[in-house]
Amino acid sequence: MQHRTLAFIGAGNMSRSIIAGLVKAGYPAGQITAANPSMPKLQALASDYGIRITQSNIEAARNAEVIVLAVKPQLMAGMLAALVAELGSLEGKLLISIAAGIKVARLGEMAGGHHRIIRTMPNTPALLGLGMTGLYAPEHIAASDRDFAEQMMQAVGKTLWVEQESGINGVIAAAGSAPAYLFLFMQAIAEEAEAMGFSPEQARLLVQQTALGAAAMVEQNPNISLQTLREQVTSKGGTTFEAINTFQQQGLMPLTAHAMQAAVARAAEMETLF
Structure with missing residues (x-):
């Protein structure tokens, strides 16, 4: 450098x-x-x-x-x-x-x-x-x-x-704001784990280690798509299948797209303020 x-x-x-x-x-x-x-x-x-x-x-x-x-x-x-x-x-x-x-x-x-x-x-x-x-x-x-x-x-x-330069707003939606999306999803998992009887400390350990491991699997398998990684741990008729099916039926993918576009729109709006 x-x-x-x-x-x-x-x-x-x-x-x-x-x-x-x-x-x-x-x-x-x-x-x-x-x-x-x-x-x-x-x-x-x-x-x-x-x-x-x-x-x-x-x-x-x-x-x-x-x-x-x-x-x-x-x-x-x-x-x-x-x-x-x-x-x-x-x-x-x-x-x-x-x-x-x-x-x-x-x-x-x-x-x-x-x-x-x-x-x-x-x-x-x-x-x-x-x-x-x-x-x-x-x-x-x-x-x-x-x-x-x-x-x-x-x-x-x-x-x-x-x-x-407009691509910077896409970076905001896909990376700049994205840690908060992931924190929200982790929060939802942890709160439901607590509702199932785990202590707050146990629930946090379960979700943070799982998130860390999942991110490592993505990083260490760059030639495997995210969809394939998901499918590899989703046996038809199993517990993961039922959870994923529920997410999809409830519109997780379009909801995520809508949220990201809202971030892009707000980023573009903010550029007019200064």
Whole structure:
């Protein structure tokens, strides 16, 4: 991976996870700076990973080759306006956004006409290094910049490029929001297990270990479709068959599709708010 001077504007959980992954992978800590209003957060980063810290966004960004935009979407315009006012053009810097809901063109407007921008959408398992991140870059972005952004996000999991920016909203529906879908399904199983007489601790153990094992089976059998994996454990007339048949009769598949499309629609709506 290229080692560029890197500034994180915002030092929340996602920034911390990316920094941790980069340093663990051998990225020079001295080339990473994090800026944040909260000194305790910064001190923890410096103590844990040896990076540079500052409470000044301008100081962090001034000599950075890459700026990671990791502030809340509603704070983005003000933050970028302050950088442009103090530093002038940001044209020589690569901007990588991990903020939800702001399109590349809008980020460019906020950054004073800046056009060297890559948009990413990680999900919360990135906090454990097991994330799934979607990335989008306009056609004019250099391959070296794309490679840097991809390798940076691979420090916290897997990555997937989308060709059209609208594909980021699909990533939100299929990965960004999806951990919550799975948590909901796990919750439903655990609650019914409790109703059957298991303690809350026993019910959680049953569902979390089963989910972990099922995910491992998917990962370790990339050439076997999800449908085939399901069919392999579904004997006709058996208990699993009856449960699956009930799910299908109650419309689980179309309900899931409807929920994902609702997520896409809301993501597109949010892009108009900033």
